[in-house]
Amino acid sequence: MALHKLFVDDFYDTSFVLLAIHCRLEDYRLAYFLNKYLDLNLKRKPQDLDYNYFAASYAIYEWDNITMDTTWNLVSNVCKKEEAALQSSGSLFDNQNLIMKTYNLLPEFKNVDYLIKVTNENQNFNEKSILNKIQSIPQVITSYNIDVDQIKSKDHLIFN
Template sequence: MATLSFEYDYDFQLIGLYCHFKDYRLAWALNKRFEFDFVKQDPYTITNEEEIQEFSYYTFSIEHQELYYYLLANRSEHGLLIPERKDIDYFIIIDGLYERSKKKEFITQLSTLNEVLSAVEVNPKELRSKQNLLME
């Protein structure tokens, strides 16, 4: 009997942020600089063999453009969301149609924020723990 296998297509944009500020301060800075409206959500939860991990999580959307932004902490009390990128403090996930030229400009602008030490493009397909980034 044939079986159906499903593989998720990681077709979102992913930006890693180096930032020593608390999540609410970073969200505030992003809201102020880019006129976003990030709103804190219930913690983003993943479960591994030993424990449940909760990560700080903010969302913002531009409905008429079908563009969704997620600000997600990479660190929790019990570990890392993406262990192979322990150098990154936060991720911005951009889901929807987003032009590559705009992304490069956005990364440059992110790096100019006082709250952000650096911003880098991350390829989600190259991450071993990429399944932890699947937003539902």
């Protein structure tokens, strides 16, 4: 009897471009500047992205450009959350120490603040021009393309 193996990775469609942005702006300010400089219409989605059993949530903005058949997503890569620190059970005093924990949407890119995912079925996307426009925003430190094939946690980039 013949044994047939089917690899799921063979069917993964990488018809999107992923851009990384380093900046210290709040998400709504960055969305405003991207709308202004790139002539987009990003709007915040009603629900944030929740991963790790609701341990972390990430702000997400989306715009469907129907004329170009393109979907733009701006998502935060960093979630900072205040949590109670673990302490020994035999303590005399009941003082809760809070610590700040940081979660990343893409753990292999811990230094990236925001991600832009551009889903384009026609593959007519001028990436260099978009990166130059993003770099022209004064508060942006740097921006660059991320090779999608090198990402281990690709399932975190499925927003639907």
